[in-house]
Amino acid sequence: MNHDLVVIGTGPGGYIAAIRAAQLGLNVACIEKESMLGGTCLRVGCIPSKALLESSELYKEAEHSFKDRGINVGSLELDLAKMLGQKDRIVKTMAGGIGSLFKKNKITRYTGHATLIAPGKVKVDDGKTVNELDSKYILIATGSQPSTLPGITLDGDRVGTSTEALKYEQVPKHLVVIGGGVIGLELGAVWSRLGSKVTILEYLDRILPTTDSEIANEAQKIFEKQGLEFQLGCRVTGVKTNRKTCDVEIADSKPVRCDRVLVAVGRRPNTDQLGLENVGVEVDKRGFIPVYEHYETSVKGIFAIGDVIGGAMLAHKAEDEGVAFAEHLVTGFGHVNYNTIPSVAYTNPEIAAVGKTEDQLKEEGVEYRKGSFPFIANGRARAMGQTEGRVKMLADKQTDRVLGVHIIGPRAGDLIAECAVAMEFGASSEDIARCCHAHPTLAEAVKEAALAVDGRTLNF
Secondary structure (H helix, E strand, O other), X not given: OEEEEEEEOOOHHHHHHHHHHHHOOOOEEEEXXXXXXXXXXXXXXXXXXXXXXXXXXXXXXXXXXXXXXXOOOOOOOOOHHHHHHHHHHHHHHHHHHHHHHHHHOOOEEEEOEEXXXXXXXXXXXXXXXXXXXXXXXXXXXXXXXXXXXXXXXXXXXXXXXXXXXXXXXXXXXXXXXXOOOHHHHHHHHHHHHOOOEEEEEEOOOOOOOOOOHXXXXXXXHHHHHOOOXXXXXXXXXXXXXXXXXXXEEEOOEEEEEEOEEEEOOOXXXXXXXXXXXXXXXXXXXXXXXXXXXXXXXXXXXXXXXXXXXXXXXXXXXXXXXXXXXXXXXXHOOOOOOHHHOOXXXXXXXXXXXXXXXXXXXXXXXXXXXXXXXXXXXXXXXXXXXXXXXXEEEEEEOOOOEEEEEEEEEOOHHHHXXXXXXXXXXXXXXXXXXXXXXOOOOOOHHHHHHHHHHOOOOOOO
């Protein structure tokens, strides 16, 4: 079967690239080995984890916050099976939506394992039949999977990854999370809210290693008040499973006993068993595919985007790369500004960022000015009863151009969008400060942080 473009993988990068290419007139096919479309993000990542974060947060609020507002909810009971079922329904609905988009855009879907057999040729094996596809262009968008550590055997039950942590049938009495990054903190928060004792073990001397250190330190203090326990600077050497418990072994320290272990130490690219060696596509020592101009690999006509090429492993980064790839392929123009890709941790409070951290600016020797505004001085945050955190803005000392914004607080993931747009258009902190923001809104904290860069906050 002949196509103009064959996309391997239907995660956020792959399916978006396929749709945009089809919109631009190409005959597009998409290969997915799973029965459900959407990739890791939709099936066992972004979407199900956010569903559980929202549900667990509502449960926690009903347990505490509503009473302070004069709302008596009566006897509170957790129905975990129903909570997990609601999460699964959301995933199924959204996966079906991608299927509808494929039909709308006349994209041919193939289910099975894809193997590159020659430049311009892909084999699809579903276990029963084998199809060979011919295509002028091939795009690899196969995403990533959880990594583990030496000495840890994943059993898919008591010792597992984020995939297993999305479907525990019972709330763990004691959950140990290995890794203090975004995934570990988010899923640790879910089970902590539902009643689990959660201990987070981190090799570094801080959590959230890619986050602005000042914001990360503030986050840790807030999470500790919420009941999360942290052991920093510890090297996990293995996990021993007993009949009903697990012992997490730590170098130069006593082991931690628990009933479940979540390994959240990063992700690795899905580049095995794709047949890359058959066509000469190079990978680096970690398995990532190096790409050159416009996402082309070392082999002409074969491209790659998303987690398989490294960089920030974010769904929206992969989506933008998919659009840029498709548009350049057809129109000759396509670009991603990697300096304005936001990131969000959906903890409570949320943590969001775009641009450079203060640590990076210091390391690079960039002169900057800093403005900060706390949510405790924001009327909307007061009314919501969510006053922890702040907005921190960094601007170039000479030009006032915004270099980075870091937010810890309510709805930070939504607030960061304004900052990303401002930075995309090269805005200064003065530009943001001069824009009228509705009152009372959380967004006023962004304006006040911009004013703070010049030392002229109005409400703090």
